[in-house]
Amino acid sequence: xxxxxxxxxxxxxxxxxxxxxxxxxxxxxxxxxxxxxxxxxxxxxxxxxxxxxxxxxxxxxxxxxxxxxxxxxxxxxxxxxxxxxxxxxxxxxxxxxxxxxxxxxxxxxxxxxxxxxxxxxxxxxxxxxxxxxxxxxxxxxxxxxxxxxxxxxxxxxxxxxxxxxxxxxxxxxxxxxxxxxxxxxxxxxxxxxxxxxxxxxxxxxxxxxxxxxxxxxxxxxxxxxxxxxxxxxxxxxxxxxxxxxxxxxxxxxxxxxxxxxxxxxxxxxxxxxxxxxxxxxxxxxxxxxxxxxxxxxxxxxxxxxxxxxxxxxxxxxxxxxxxxxxxxxxxxxxxxx
Numbered sequence: 001x002x003x004x005x006x007x008x009x010x011x012x013x014x015x016x017x018x019x020x021x022x023x024x025x026x027x028x029x030x031x032x033x034x035x036x037x038x039x040x041x042x043x044x045x046x047x048x049x050x051x052x053x054x055x056x057x058x059x060x061x062x063x064x065x066x067x068x069x070x071x072x073x074x075x076x077x078x079x080x081x082x083x084x085x086x087x088x089x090x091x092x093x094x095x096x097x098x099x100x101x102x103x104x105x106x107x108x109x110x111x112x113x114x115x116x117x118x119x120x121x122x123x124x125x126x127x128x129x130x131x132x133x134x135x136x137x138x139x140x141x142x143x144x145x146x147x148x149x150x151x152x153x154x155x156x157x158x159x160x161x162x163x164x165x166x167x168x169x170x171x172x173x174x175x176x177x178x179x180x181x182x183x184x185x186x187x188x189x190x191x192x193x194x195x196x197x198x199x200x201x202x203x204x205x206x207x208x209x210x211x212x213x214x215x216x217x218x219x220x221x222x223x224x225x226x227x228x229x230x231x232x233x234x235x236x237x238x239x240x241x242x243x244x245x246x247x248x249x250x251x252x253x254x255x256x257x258x259x260x261x262x263x264x265x266x267x268x269x270x271x272x273x274x275x276x277x278x279x280x281x282x283x284x285x286x287x288x289x290x291x292x293x294x295x296x297x298x299x300x301x302x303x304x305x306x307x308x309x310x311x312x313x314x315x316x317x318x319x320x321x322x323x324x325x326x327x328x329x330x331x332x333x334x335x336x337x
Contacts, residue, residue, distance in 0.1 A: 001026040001304060004069045006060065006083070007051065007076030008038035012332075013290050014075060015042050017300045029067060031060070037332045038075075051078050052188055057086045064095050071096045071307050073263075077156055077282055078189065080105040096307055098217065100261040100283040107259065108283045109189065111199055112153050121258040124277040126202035126270075132174055135200040136167070146170075149201040150177050154189035158235035163203065174198055204279075206272035209245075210237050210288035213252040213265040213281075214299060214317070217306045223317045224252030225292040231326070236287030241324035242295040251276045264289060264299050295323035 003018050005011075008030040015038050018028045030042035039045035046063055049056045064072065072095060074083055084102040091097070099105070107113045111128070118125040127144050129135040130153070138144045150173045151161045160180040164170040177198045181190045190197040212225040226248045231239035248269070255267065255278065266286025268279040289299070297319050302312040 001070045001307065002029065002068050003027075004029040004031060004060070004064060004067075004072045005038065005042070006031045006048070006072060006074045007079040008032050008036065008042070009076065010037050011075045011285070012038045012041045013293075014038070014285055014300070017293060017298075018304075019043065021298075021301050021304055026070075027067070029063075029069065031063070035334055040332055040334060051076075051082055056082065057089070061086075061090065061093070061095075064090070065093060069095055071098060071303075073098045073285075073303070075285055077105075077109050077284065078185070080283060081109065096217075098263050098303060098307075100263070104259060104261050104283055108261075108265075108281050110154060111151070111280055112196070114280060115199075117258070118278060121254075123255060123258065124275060126204055126277055126279070128202070129200040130196050130198075132170070132200060135170070139167075144202050147203045149203050150174055151199055151201065152177060152181050152186050152190065153193075153197050153199050154186055156186070156235070159184055159186060161235070164200075170200070174200070204270040204272055204277060206270040206277075208232075209243075209248060209269050209271060209276075210240060210286075210291070211248060211252045211255075211265075211267040211269060212286075212289055212292050212297070212299070213256050213261075213267055214302070215256055215261055215263065215265070217262055217303075219260045219262055221253055221256040222302075224249040224256075225295075225297055225319050226252075227288055227291045229288075233327070236327075237291065239324070239326040240288065240291045242291065242319055242321050244321040247271075247274075248276055251278075255281070259283075263303060290327075291323075291325050292319060294325050295320045 027043045029044045030038045031046050031048045083099045084105050087097045107117050115128040148164045160177045162173040208229040210227040214222040226243045226245040227240040228243045229240045261283045266282040298316040301316045305312040
């Protein structure tokens with residue numbers, strides 16, 4: 001089996017996970033719009049047009065046919081809806097795209113749609129506002145209080161996230177986030193509704209957790225891996241420990257049954273006064289997955305079995321609790337091939 005990991009960026013560890021599984025049974029290809037660490041370690045690598053380029057899907061399809069690609073997995077949020085819309089086109093050529101349905105990618109990428117989804121499905125989440133006037137109104141009515149989080153509606157990583165301690169900061173930072181959106185790649189998705197591209201959210205005071213919520217390729221719930229976070233960096237989990245937490249596992253199952261995603265769902269949540277609340281979710285492998293992998297989980301192996309129409313061995317879903325890990329920084333000499 002030959003796998004193509006698109007928008008692979010710096011997730012070279014995902015490339016290595018698939019390489020360890022396939023070895024002499026297949027080739028792991030990595031694609032990105034510019035040369036990156038993941039391309040450096042892949043068996044074969046290619047630079048692609050930008051995701052929003054009109055030739056992007058044609059390029060991926062031609063490359064896949066030329067290199068006998070059996071399955072495509074994306075590692076970047078913006079890539080997901082583009083691939084979801086073109087999924088059937090790849091399937092006609094026998095290429096499976098491991099991506100959730102288009103509406104699911106839209107819910108995950110659009111934090112306002114996500115908030116509405118959570119409320120509709122009675123999933124606990126912090127109060128969130130798309131209107132600064134509505135936020136100020138609830139502040140006056142004491143339904144919420146400072147500090148508040150100001151962040152992009154279509155956001156990734158830590159771009160444009162600030163904390164407002166008072167009304168003056170709220171107004172200044174609201175404008176600042178909108179300006180930052182226009183200066184980054186967030187402008188592509190935000191152009192859909194630039195006047196409503198900034199969210200105001202209640203800041204939670206509690207323990208932060210990361211969940212890997214796993215569904216099979218037919219959207220059936222499989223399991224939830226729980227990691228208690230102790231450090232964050234650039235919007236990603238930097239240090240965490242795996243935890244036996246039935247309450248959060250049940251919370252993950254509730255999210256899965258409501259969302260009906262495919263594969264791994266990277267989820268951020270808090271526990272406040274023993275109540276779990278979800279912040280946001282990404283329907284892909286996220287920066288928190290390696291903590292699950294180091295503790296014994298192996299979702300790439302499960303995906304390969306599912307792609308082959310097989311039931312994965314039970315041990316790929318077994319997590320050892322109490323495994324703590326921290327991310328490191330490594331230098332890689334870029335050598336284009």
